Amino acid sequence: MTEILAATIGKPMPTQPLLLSPPTYCNECGAKKFSFESLHFCCDNGDISIVANEYPPELVRLFTAKDEDAVNFRKYARLYNNLFAFSSIGGKTDRETYKGIYVFKLHGQIYHSVPDLLPDENGPKYLQLYFYDGQIELEHRINCFSELRQDVIDILMRVTENNPYARFFRSLKEVNVNETTNIIINSNTVPDQRVYNAPISVEVAVIWPDSVSSSHSSWPHILVTAKSAKSHRIAHYYGCYDPLQYPLLFPKGECGWNQGLKKISHGGDRQIASELDPIQSCAVHITEDFLDAEETRKYLQLSDVSARRRKTKADRYISAREYYAYKLQIRVGNMLLRASRAFLQYITDKYIKVENTRLDFFRQNQDTIRDDLYKGILDTVQSGETSAANVGHKFILPPSFIGGPHDMKRRYLNTMALVQKYGKPDLFVTMTCKANWAEIKAELELGETAQDRPDLVLEFSEQS
Incomplete structure (x- = not known):
């Protein structure tokens, strides 16, 4: 943002990229975290x-x-x-x-x-x-x-x-x-x-x-x-x-x-078994201890089942x-x-x-995304179709599908709303990432080049 602001007020563009804060590491999975990366992106906070x-x-x-x-x-x-x-x-x-x-x-x-x-x-x-x-x-x-x-x-x-x-x-x-x-x-x-x-x-x-x-x-x-x-x-x-x-x-x-x-929090019987101490579970010598252990297992299983009912499929898998x-x-x-x-x-x-997995979800859940709001007579009239024989069933992609027609239309309308409120823009500024930046070279392993690590180059390009 500093570079873009400098360009808008007529100052020369800086020759060095912005300095990023030192990376941190996820406490759960040990992944290296860069600036502005969300906590749950790598491992869903250990799940x-x-x-x-x-x-x-x-x-x-x-x-x-x-x-x-x-x-x-x-x-x-x-x-x-x-x-x-x-x-x-x-x-x-x-x-x-x-x-x-x-x-x-x-x-x-x-x-x-x-x-x-x-x-x-x-x-x-x-x-x-x-x-x-x-x-x-x-x-x-x-x-x-x-x-x-x-x-x-x-x-x-x-x-x-x-x-x-x-x-x-x-x-x-x-x-x-x-x-x-x-x-x-x-x-x-x-x-x-x-x-x-x-x-x-x-x-x-x-x-x-x-x-x-x-x-x-x-x-x-x-x-x-x-x-x-x-x-x-x-x-x-x-x-x-x-x-x-x-x-x-x-x-x-x-x-x-x-x-x-499955995620760790919804591992079923396998996860419940791992939560019990195997030494204590074997050390049952009297009937009361055995019944207490059974009640504990049943409580954990019922708690897990009730939690699964409250969670959606996306939360479990x-x-x-x-x-x-x-x-x-x-x-x-x-x-x-x-x-x-x-x-x-x-x-x-x-x-x-x-x-493909996202498209499969939208294909199988057309009722969930209320596709009746998108398809049918309105879309037919809007496209200029005059023959009823050419009207068929369509699978609708909601605006949440990036790159889909409704997503692109939403972006266009948002852009026009900004122009209507603030007027036409004076500059259209784009940013590119140079492969010889010191920050990128510092993250490359021995023998690696920037073209071998598009994940790393993209990371620095987005944060600049």
Whole structure:
């Protein structure tokens, strides 16, 4: 605001950015907090807790070291991740070559899908690359992208040995995979992410038995066939959405966000059990002590049920925005922030996922947002439609959906109201953030550049 005020009174713009107050740290989750950040943005004041597994030392070195192979890995992090991904990412990406800072741009919807088990005439890809012996698998991977190094691929192949999805698909080379072979990929492996949530191979996928009726394909799982003419889509609300697409960011196959994740204050029986002292609960020697302990448990359960009734669903469950706001915080050892160009794709993908969840809510709750106030005759007349045959059912986006038509109309009306009251503006001032600011460089880790941390650059840009 100081810079904008200086411009309005004719003073020269300052060459140095505004000094920000020293960062503080959240007492609940340890996230670094910058100026003007809300208390509940990172972990909802301790009500959200997601435990991350430690990264393999070889992968940590590639993310952080200055060695030649590590520099190559970070430069082509997206290609290395796509090389080992089990699913493909689809959408309208901008393939234009940028002369300046690298960005990952995507337009419209984004899709994750897995291929058939048997490769087509174009050769093996994605999860099909895991069906071969080590040397043949290495040769196939080297031939995919000419920019990648064989020694880095060797390291990543060893890293993926602990990935449950990789272990399952590599085990298929011992199975006679034919055109009738099908597998089921479990949509969600771990419902509670307050514990180390690394699944095992038998939990992530199974071979589909021929004796089971195909009518069960409507289960909330992914059925992958050996040969088919359709893609096997991964819904954005599946927990396997993240580990299948980003095996280098989740090397142990950690389950991502799904709709069943509860907040700590609404953890049900699991949370109630953790509140009781296990030593005291076992030290019951007489009947009166046992009855007293039972009454205490019943009281806690009834209190929890009554609290759940008073709370809405949004208060009980972790939303997609809250989940990824927690995951992307600056904390010690958060390797997601060190993933370079793979990190850019990841945050773009997650932003679209959050938008998808919001659109799903509006689609399923049209009565809640009183869509009858927006649709029907009024909208038809306003748009100039004269044929009743062209009037159909529409899903209405309320003004709370940023970028929607009603949101843009509200912004326009607010702007016109300001002009009507104060007159036409004299200046239209925009602010940009320079990547060489000392404040930004001070927050970068060793070997990082400003283009690797859009979350950090945006933070300083907004506060300036």
